[in-house]
Ligand SMILES: Cc1ncc(COP(=O)(O)OP(=O)(O)O)c(N)n1
């Protein structure tokens with residue numbers, strides 16, 4: 001499966017009271033990867049919500065990715081996204097198997113991405129490219145770095161951080177495969193607008209290849 005398209009990421013605060021409706025609206029517009037990102041330590045709720053997302057994703061033929069938690073991903077039989085302090089990639093690959101999608105945060109460092117590729121990552125993520133409501137303190141990355149990464153790396157490149165329909169085009173032009181978005185997608189006022197935005201993100205990627 002080619003990893004290219006919209007990578008929707010959930011946010012428990014932003015989606016409070018409309019979680020499944022907004023996620024389904026995004027899936028309806030087309031989502032390549034859906035990441036369940038919940039930074040709370042409420043394990044029972046995390047399991048319950050992740051199970052619901054797995055069911056929804058299977059209906060829409062979208063791949064579910066769990067943020068931070070390889071054990072939960074293994075329990076559900078889905079993929080995982082690991083940051084630099086979320087545990088090593090090699091044991092996660094051993095736990096989840098060769099077919100699982102495993103992503104790695106590489107901030108703005110191509111060397112981290114090369115290492116992640118050696119350790120079995122399925123994609124590497126660079127960011128933050130713009131001001132982010134969700135994670136304002138994330139280290140910054142540049143378009144120039146992204147262009148260099150594209151020439152050096154042979155696995156899918158995900159970009160993240162403050163991405164909207166208005167600013168995404170240069171990232172795609174520099175070789176991004178996956179646009180990872182929270183607010184620029186789920187910050188919409190209605191489910192219809194979420195679906196419209198999802199379609200428009202996909203159009204940006206389609207029109208560039
Ligand atoms: C697709 C994607 N890219 C980067 C991140 C950030 O991961 P991390 O640095 O571990 O930070 P948290 O998201 O865990 O706060 C991500 N989650 N997804």
Ligand SMILES: Cc1nc(C(=O)O)sc1CCOP(=O)(O)O
Nearest residue numbers: 127128132134135138162182183
């Ligand atoms: C979870 C996360 N990681 C980032 C990084 O740069 O590693 S930026 C980010 C938040 C993405 O949300 P939004 O689209 O609302 O900016």
Ligand SMILES: [Mg+2]
Nearest residue numbers: 068082083086
């Ligand atoms: Mg993390």
